[in-house]
Amino acid sequence: MPKDILNILGVEVAPGKSVTATFEVAKLHTRNTLEVPIIIERSKKPGPTVLMTAGIHGDEINGVEIIRQIIAKGINVPKTGTIICVPVINVFGFLNMDRLFPDGRDLNRSFPGSANGSLASRVAHFVMTELVPHVDFAMDFHTGGAGRFNAAQIRIVRDNEQLTELAHVFGAPFIYYSQNLNKSYRNACDKAGIPMLLFEGGKSFNIDTNITNTGVNGAKRVLHHLGMLRTKFKVSRPKVSAVIIEESKWLRAKYSGMFKATATINSKVTKGQVLGNITDPYGSFNYFVKAPNDGYIFNVNESPIIYQGDAIFHISTEIKNS
Known part of the structure; x- marks a missing residue:
């Protein structure tokens, strides 16, 4: 087989070709086949091979929507090299x-996995x-879980210049x-x-336009940087310079109750600032959650009911500012 032929699942993909291969995950209990589509787009010009994945967790819809848009708009058709898209890896969960x-x-x-192990x-x-x-x-696209x-x-590891x-x-x-977490992708x-690059944004069971726009525009910038984005696509500059979070902490609920956050996502807060409050259904209890330090809020629990110890x-x- 020529070196420039890409072989995935026994499907040969030559430069300049577009192919959708399918991976048969398993059969359902009804004996229907369950398959994961692998969308492969190759340029005639040599270049890098980029893999974009989402849906490792079946309820994280924002990531799926980001790759869907990338495919629907033709961003995944490269000027050089190869782009492989897998919008939903965990099709069972989806x-x-x-x-x-x-x-x-x-x-x-469950990574790196086993040919004879569990389904995952x-x-x-x-x-x-x-x-x-x-x-x-x-590039792997994720979403916040549990509300x-x-x-x-x-998300990247520290001290990696390329990343x-x-x-x-x-x-x-x-x-x-x-x-990097043990056994993670x-x-x-x-x-x-x-x-x-692991992208996180939004919450489960939800599609958020700002999050998906950030994901799609970010992917375009990376492809442009790698010389793979076709000239028909415009590349926007980021609205703000990235804030690098070197250390962080989770604030956990001291009490169970009804919860309402007043601090908004992305906001910079000061020590002692009220971030939200926990109440009971009867109007006799009201606890104000305060910031323990100056910092940025980059995850908010949007569940209206919380329990003691919940993040x-x-x-x-x-x-540090970039």
Whole structure:
């Protein structure tokens, strides 16, 4: 086979070709086949291979919508190189609007996976053996879970010059230094030598226009930076310079009750500022949640009912401006 032929799932994709391959995840209990589409677009001109994925958690719809727009607008048709898009990896979760697989396993804690393991482990194995070996760079799109709204952010490890540069190119309001979690997709790619930008934004069961616009525009900037974006697409400058969050802490509810946040996502707050309040249904209790330090609020719990110990705000404790 010529070196410039890309082979995924036995499908040969020559330069200049567009192909949708399908990975058969499993059969449902009804014996219907469940498949994951892999959309592959190749330029005739050589260049990098970029993988864009979303839907590792089936209820994180914002990421799916970002890649949907990238495909629908033709952004994934590269000027040079190859772009592989997988809008929904956890198709089981997407069908059921569930974060996890039917067996209760988290796909993002199943990497690098096994050909003979659990269903989630087999899907992780497919990603790491059929897709990742072909790529030079990856972008994975996520959304906040459990009623928590994430500010648009890129998550990378500290002290990686390549990822830091690409994170600034992406142009999200925040760059958040976070360690690679054991058995996560990002960690598996890191061990395989594949740089990845992990985008977080919005909350589950929701499509937020500002978040999806940030994701699509960020992907365009990265593709432009790599020389892959066609000239028909305009590249906008980020509205603000990224704030780099070096350290942060979760504020947890001291009491159970009805919760209303008054601090907005992306806002800069000062120590002692009221961020929200916890009340009871009877009008006899009202507790004000206050900022423990100056910082940026980059995650807010939007659940109206909370319990003692629930994470309600994520606030930066150490930042540096880009």
